[in-house]
Amino acid sequence: MKSRIVVWLFTTAGILALGLGIAGIFLPLLPTTPFVLLASACFIKSNPSLHRWLIAHPVFGPLLENWQERRAISSQVRLRGSVAMIVTFSFSIWMVPYFKVKIGLLLFFIMIFIIFRRIPVYDPVAKSEENH
Structure with missing residues (x-):
């Protein structure tokens, strides 16, 4: 039995x-x-009813289903994530006054950007509304 x-x-x-x-x-x-992936993982361990609600949610459900079944993200998620990383790291590197920290940030950015871009992309051919 899990601890309260x-x-x-x-x-x-x-x-x-x-x-x-x-x-x-x-x-x-x-x-x-x-x-959302973190929330799903936490709810699996603690509250199955919240996890079921999250899976059935019209916005978050498809995202979670795509990850759980295919270990993939949509092309829209990849694009938004890439842009957000580029903007935030560029701003951070620009703002930091120390050259060694700038180099560290740049190396860290390159590493996580490569990892992020290697996540497979899955986009369904047609949304379910388009099939009716």
């Missing part, structure tokens, strides 16, 4: 992650996908 504290911690972390994911829909530099 562990369940509470995972549920709280999932709710916070989901809140950040929702904010990411409206804030261009805050990524939605990683936070």
Whole structure:
């Protein structure tokens, strides 16, 4: 049996992650996908009913299904994520006054950008509404 504290911690972390994911829909530099994936993982461990709700959600459900079934993201997610990384790292590198930190940021950016771009892309041919 799971400890109540562990369940509470995972549920709280999932709710916070989901809140950040929702904010990411409206804030261009805050990524939605990683936070929704984190929320899903937390809810799997703590609250199956919240996980089922998240999977059935019209906005987040397809994103989670795509990741769970194919370990892939949509081309739109890839584009938004790439642009957000380029903008935020460029701004950070520009703002930092120390050359060694700039080099460190640049190397870190290159590493995570390559990892991110290697995630497979899956876009369904037609949305379900278009098939009717």
